[in-house]
Amino acid sequence: MSNSIFRGSVTRRQFGARAIAATAAMVALLGVSPAVLAQAAFDKDAVIEIGSLYEPQNLDNTAGAGQGVNEAFNGNVYEALFALTDAGTVENSLAKDYTVSEDGLTYTFTLQSGVTFHSGDPLTSADVKASIERVTAEASKSSRKKSLATIAKIETPDDATVVITLSEKSISLPYNLSYVWIVNDTATSLTDKEDGTGPYTLADWRRGSTLSLDRNDKYWGTAPTNAGVTFNYFTDATALNNALLTGAVDIITSVQSPDALAQFKDNADFTVTNGQSTTKEILAFNDRVAPFDNVKVRKAIARAIDDKKLLESIWGEYGTLIGSFVPPTDPWYTDLTAVDAYDPESAKALLTEAGYPDGFTFKLDTPDYDPHPIVAEFIKSELAKVGVTVEINIITANEWYTKVYQSLDFAATLQEHVNHRDIVFYGNPDFYWGYNNPKVIELIKQSEASATVDEQTAKLLEANKLIAEDAASDWLYLYPQIVVSAASVTGYPVNGLNSQFFAYDIQKAE
Amino acid sequence: MSAVAALPTRKSRRSWLFALGLTLVGINVAVALLTLVWLPYDPSSTAGGRLETPSLLHWAGTDRLGRDLFTQIMIGSRIALMVGAGAVAIGAAIGVTLGVLSAFATRLLDDTFAAAFDILIAFPTLLLAMLVVAASDTASLWTAILALGIAISAIVARLTRILAKRVIGMDYITAARTSGTSWPQIVVKHVLPNIWPTLLVNFALQFGIAVTAEASLSYLGLGAPPPNASWGRLLQEAQGTVYTAPFGAIAPGLALLILVIGINLSADGLRDIGDPTRRGSR
Numbered sequence: 001m002s003n004s005i006f007r008g009s010v011t012r013r014q015f016g017a018r019a020i021a022a023t024a025a026m027v028a029l030l031g032v033s034p035a036v037l038a039q040a041a042f043d044k045d046a047v048i049e050i051g052s053l054y055e056p057q058n059l060d061n062t063a064g065a066g067q068g069v070n071e072a073f074n075g076n077v078y079e080a081l082f083a084l085t086d087a088g089t090v091e092n093s094l095a096k097d098y099t100v101s102e103d104g105l106t107y108t109f110t111l112q113s114g115v116t117f118h119s120g121d122p123l124t125s126a127d128v129k130a131s132i133e134r135v136t137a138e139a140s141k142s143s144r145k146k147s148l149a150t151i152a153k154i155e156t157p158d159d160a161t162v163v164i165t166l167s168e169k170s171i172s173l174p175y176n177l178s179y180v181w182i183v184n185d186t187a188t189s190l191t192d193k194e195d196g197t198g199p200y201t202l203a204d205w206r207r208g209s210t211l212s213l214d215r216n217d218k219y220w221g222t223a224p225t226n227a228g229v230t231f232n233y234f235t236d237a238t239a240l241n242n243a244l245l246t247g248a249v250d251i252i253t254s255v256q257s258p259d260a261l262a263q264f265k266d267n268a269d270f271t272v273t274n275g276q277s278t279t280k281e282i283l284a285f286n287d288r289v290a291p292f293d294n295v296k297v298r299k300a301i302a303r304a305i306d307d308k309k310l311l312e313s314i315w316g317e318y319g320t321l322i323g324s325f326v327p328p329t330d331p332w333y334t335d336l337t338a339v340d341a342y343d344p345e346s347a348k349a350l351l352t353e354a355g356y357p358d359g360f361t362f363k364l365d366t367p368d369y370d371p372h373p374i375v376a377e378f379i380k381s382e383l384a385k386v387g388v389t390v391e392i393n394i395i396t397a398n399e400w401y402t403k404v405y406q407s408l409d410f411a412a413t414l415q416e417h418v419n420h421r422d423i424v425f426y427g428n429p430d431f432y433w434g435y436n437n438p439k440v441i442e443l444i445k446q447s448e449a450s451a452t453v454d455e456q457t458a459k460l461l462e463a464n465k466l467i468a469e470d471a472a473s474d475w476l477y478l479y480p481q482i483v484v485s486a487a488s489v490t491g492y493p494v495n496g497l498n499s500q501f502f503a504y505d506i507q508k509a510e
Numbered sequence: 511m512s513a514v515a516a517l518p519t520r521k522s523r524r525s526w527l528f529a530l531g532l533t534l535v536g537i538n539v540a541v542a543l544l545t546l547v548w549l550p551y552d553p554s555s556t557a558g559g560r561l562e563t564p565s566l567l568h569w570a571g572t573d574r575l576g577r578d579l580f581t582q583i584m585i586g587s588r589i590a591l592m593v594g595a596g597a598v599a600i601g602a603a604i605g606v607t608l609g610v611l612s613a614f615a616t617r618l619l620d621d622t623f624a625a626a627f628d629i630l631i632a633f634p635t636l637l638l639a640m641l642v643v644a645a646s647d648t649a650s651l652w653t654a655i656l657a658l659g660i661a662i663s664a665i666v667a668r669l670t671r672i673l674a675k676r677v678i679g680m681d682y683i684t685a686a687r688t689s690g691t692s693w694p695q696i697v698v699k700h701v702l703p704n705i706w707p708t709l710l711v712n713f714a715l716q717f718g719i720a721v722t723a724e725a726s727l728s729y730l731g732l733g734a735p736p737p738n739a740s741w742g743r744l745l746q747e748a749q750g751t752v753y754t755a756p757f758g759a760i761a762p763g764l765a766l767l768i769l770v771i772g773i774n775l776s777a778d779g780l781r782d783i784g785d786p787t788r789r790g791s792r
Contacts, residue, residue, distance in 0.1 A: 237750075259561075259751040313560055313575045368731045370750060377737045378575050381554035393648055394735045 042507035047212075048229045048489065050501070051240045051249035053256075055233035058191035059205070061181060062134050064141040065191075067418075067499040071253060072211055072231050074500040078181035078196035081109060081128065081162075082174045086493035086502065088329060088420075090175050094123065094182050094197065104169040104451065109162045115220045117184040118194065118201045125156035130185035132164075132177075144179040147172065169449040171456050175421070179498075199224045199504045209233060213503070224504035225491065244270070244484060250508065251485040251492055253501050256370070258316035264484050274318060275494035277481035278327045278420040281314075281375060283364075283474040285412045288434035291360055292412065298471035300350035302340035304386045310378050311477040314371045318480035324468040325423050327478050331453070332423065332460035336468040347386045359387025365404055365413040368394050372414045375476065405432045416479070420498065423460060424448075426467045435472040528779025534772025542588035551578040553585055554737060561755040570761040573747060579758060582739035583765050589740045590721045590769055593655055593733075597720040598713050600659025601666050606709070608663070609670025610697055613678060624671065630664035635723055639732045651740075654733040658720045669712055673705040707784030714777035718770045725766055741766045 054068035061069050075083060081095035092098075098109045115123040132154060135142045150173075153165040166173070187195035194202045199221065200213035212230040215223070232249050234240040241260050243249045255261060264270040283301070285292035292298055311319045320328065323336030351359060366376040373394060380390040395403060404410045419425075427444030429436035440463050447459035481496055491505040550569075551557075558576035562568055570579035612623035639657035643649045646656075677683065677700060686696055727733035728742030736743065741762040748758035 238752075257750045259754040262754050309556065313556070316560070366736075373736050374574060374747065377554075378556065380737060381556055381575075384554060392736050394731060395648075 041510050042225060042490075043510045044225060045227045046508035048226050048251065048503060048506045048508060049249040050229055050231050050251050050253060050503070051234060051243050052231050052253045052501075053234055053237060053240060054253075054499070055208070055231075056211070059194060059202070060190040062137070062140040062142045063191055068231075068233075070499040071496075071501045072213070073181070073194070073196070073198075074498070075198065075502045076200045076213060076229070076504065077194050077198045077202060078183065079198050080178050080180050080182060082178040084175070084178040084498055084500070086495050086497055086500070088495070088497060090178055093178075094128075095174075095177075098174070104171075104449075105166045107164045107166070107173060109164070111160045111162070112220065113160065115197050116218060117187075117197055118216060119184060119187070121184050121186065121195075123182065123197055124159040125162045126159075127185045128162045128182055129154045129156050131182045132180055134183065135180050142179075144176060147176045148180070169451075171448060171450050171453065172421070200228065203228065222504075225507045226503070229503040229506070244486070247486070250489045251483065251506075253483060254496060255482040255484055258314075258318050261482065261484070269487050271485050271487050271490075273483045273485075273494040275481040275483065275496065276327070276329050277418075277479045277495070278329070278422075278497075279416050279418045279479035279481075280322060280325060280327065281371070281414070281416050281476045281479065282325070283379065283412060283414055283476060284433045285473060286408065286410050286432075286434055287436065287472060288408070289411065291354070291356060291362070294354050295470055296350045296354035297356065298474070299340050300347040300354065300386070301383065301388070302471045302474045303343045303350070304347035304388070305379055305382045305474065305476070306342045307476050308342065310375065313378065314374065315477070315480060318482065320478040320480070322475050322478045324464050325417070325426065325473070325475055326464050327420070330421065330423070331457045332464055334461060334464065336465065339468045340471055344386055351386060351388070356388075359389065361389040361391065362411040363391045363393050365393050365395055365400065365410045367400050367414060368396055372416075375414055408432060408434065418499070423464060423467070426463070426472055433473055435467070435470070437466060437470060437472075440466050440470075524779065524782055527775050528782070531772050531775025531777075531779055534768055535776055538587050538591060538769050538772065541584050542591045545584050545588045549581050549584060551581045553577065553581050553739060561751055561758070563755070564757055564761075571755065571757045573744075573758060574751065579744070579761055582744055583741070583762055585739040586741040586744060586762060586765060587769070589651065589734060589738060590724065590766070593651065593658065593724040593740075594717040594721045594773075596655035597658035597662055597724075598717050600656065601662025601716060602709075602713055604659070604663035605666025606670050606702075609667040610674050610701065612667065612671045613674035613701075614693060614697075620671075624668070627664045627668040627671070630661070631668065633661075633664075635661045636727070636730070636732070639727050643732055649732050649735055651734040651738060654724050654727050657727070657732075658723055661723075662716045662720065665716065666709070666712065670705065670709065673708055674701050677701050677704045711777055711781040711784060714773060714780055718773035718777065721773065722766070722770055 052068065052071060054066065054071055056065045056069035056072060058065045059069055059073070061073070079093050081093060082090050083093040085091055094112055094115060095109045096112045098107055100107055111123060111125060111128065117123065132148065132151065134140060136145055136148050136151065150166045150168050150170045151164055152167040155163040157163060164173070182197060183190065184195040187193070192205065197220070199216050199219045201216050203212045203214040205211045210230050210232050212228060214228045215226070232243065234243065237256055237260060240252055241263065244252050245263065261272060264272055285298055287293060287298070307321055311321060321337050323339050326333045351357065364376050364379065366372045376390070376392045380392060383390050400413070400415070404413050424444050425431050426435050427441045429441065443459050443463040447456045447463070450456035450459060481494070483492060483494055483496065485492065488509040489506060491507045493500065493502050554577065556576045558568055558572035558578060560572070560574055560576055562572040564571045568578050568580065570583055573579055573582070608623065612620050615623065635657065638661055639654065642653045642657040642660070646653050683696060683700060686700065724733055724740065725742030725745065728740040729746045733742055734740040744762035745759055748755070748762070752759050
């Protein structure tokens with residue numbers, strides 16, 4: 001996936017602790033009774049059939065494998081030192097414990113004992129070192145490479161200890177390490193094989209069709225509640241829905257349209273869960289060039305578009321309105337929907353102040369897949385009311401990557417950003433949207449060097465407000481995360497954070 | 511005797527179908543012209559509800575954004591006719607010119623032309639459209655028209671070449687040549703008047719094919735970009751909601767069906783007029 005930082009390989013969602021409560025509330029709202037969730041009798045030898053639209057390009061997350069490999073392998077086949085849970089918390093995984101030096105620059109990790117790779121090799125600190133270096137290597141295509149750039153030195157004083165020295169403080173290190181698969185350092189051809197420590201081993205990958213995982217009976221942790229899972233890949237959402245209707249699959253990992261839900265919603269044979277996503281639909285301006293280098297113009301555009309009506313058009317009753325790039329489940333969230341809320345009259349006034357009393361015309365580069373074209377049409381019709389003319393230019397995902405992301409050759413564009421904790425992109429003036437506010441850059445830089453999480457949160461909260469006030473981009477809405485399953489299947493992740501789909505707790509009723 | 515008796519009935523049935531075809535095309539032309547001066551709703555108005563079913567207010571329902579579908583389909587009719595006419599005009603201009611040139615050319619050049627036409631005919635229209643889009647940077651109604659026009663030109667050129675060669679082989683052409691008539695004069699005075707009825711029928715058929723092909727191209731995002739309400743694009747937009755709001759897909763599909771049937775019936779009727787020997791032959 002060339003545009004891997006978006007729909008591609010990366011992070012789908014990250015959460016604060018309050019997400020647990022929010023999720024529970026939503027599950028309850030959707031009518032999933034706790035009794036169903038806590039189903040007692042299940043078949044521990046059942047193989048769970050999972051339906052997905054995201055087949056990996058290959059099996060190596062440092063080789064541009066796309067989000068599909070995270071879905072199938074994160075936590076299932078490969079584990080990391082830390083795990084990003086479905087609720088968004090960061091927990092110890094292969095790291096049993098760790099300490100941080102006074103200056104915050106040296107992290108000492110102690111590894112779990114008795115862990116072996118699927119090949120039988122024991123886990124040692126050398127494997128951890130090699131695994132981190134795989135991600136930071138020159139040839140690595142990992143989108144997380146940059147976040148690990150502060151690692152200056154990795155030492156392995158003994159088999160169970162890893163010492164990481166940083167060039168500058170990085171409070172997100174454990175979080176960032178949750179993206180680093182621990183791979184056996186002697187393993188080869190990882191693009192079509194695996195050697196991880198997870199609760200499942202790769203049984204078979206039939207390209208274009210299925211990827212199946214078998215339970216790892218020698219797993220060091222808690223054994224899975226099923227005998228294995230098979231990911232069934234579809235290229236067409238309708239075919240995928242039909243597969244669930246006919247019982248060919250047990251679960252769909254992510255439903256992308258509310259209209260497909262009608263057939264499952266009022267049917268007792270299926271469970272629909274509405275989890276929290278971190279996927280944001282945004283209208284990104286090129287803040288470097290006129291007219292969008294003018295804050296007033298950006299604010300005017302934001303006020304001229306009725307986000308609520310747009311969200312209802314695309315997602316019906318699902319999805320959430322956001323006033324900034326930060327979803328409600330990030331620790332630094334605050335409700336900013338009132339900033340530049342829908343108000344066409346003040347939009348016109350702002351345009352006049354900015355020197356565009358008769359409006360202007362701009363080209364909107366629109367990726368050719370749903371929902372962008374229809375969002376573009378909506379924006380065109382909304383902006384026409386304040387005298388701004390939109391020329392919709394439909395481009396492919398690859399063109400978007402080269403034209404917009406690499407060449408910065410655009411006025412405004414639409415994109416869905418799937419990453420969580422990605423507000424930091426606004427601290428990079430070289431990022432494609434070219435937002436450059438020295439105060440925000442400084443705050444985001446300082447937040448990473450924070451001594452405590454509270455300090456980090458406070459800094460990012462302040463940055464978040466500034467970015468929203470500047471209307472750096474127009475944040476249209478937050479996607480819902482909808483998983484649909486057969487009623488007999490429970491225990492799957494409802495948020496699918498970071499595209500992950502932990503399979504080990506899935507139970508199928510007998 | 512019975513065959514002779516059957517002829518008038520068949521003939522009247524066929525002329526009835528011809529009339530029907532012309533009527534259907536006529537309605538489309540009328541609707542397309544009407545859109546230039548009047549529309550039931552502003553096509554970009556999102557005032558309607560989401561995916562409303564057909565009603566007195568919205569004859570074909572509304573789309574996800576609450577826009578009136580009937581308005582969009584009316585505009586689609588204009589786009590369809592524009593594409594059909596534009597593609598056939600381009601195809602005819604290039605095709606007839608090349609076909610006639612080829613028919614008059616030396617043996618070697620003629621063979622080369624013929625091979626080129628065959629290759630172009632074998633070339634998938636879709637791939638051609640993608641090449642045209644790639645060459646012109648963005649997909650638009652004009653790239654679709656151009657791509658379809660080029661595809662049609664090969665078919666027209668091959669037909670023109672064969673028809674023209676047949677005419678050139680006639681004795682009166684030899685007579686005209688020996689009496690000093692120039693090639694351009696022969697083309698204008700003798701060749702074109704003899705081949706145009708057959709060509710006209712072919713143009714009509716190509717028109718229908720172009721309309722369908724444009725819908726396919728737009729469906730795939732290679733045709734008119736949004737918010738142009740091409741029928742193919744309406745079909746594509748309705749795809750995701752086909753279970754909850756099937757009319758969104760049925761309505762533009764029906765419109766397309768009506769126009770193409772109309773064109774094909776008209777083409778059949780034209781052929782019968784232009785070529786009496788084939789009258790009732792099918």
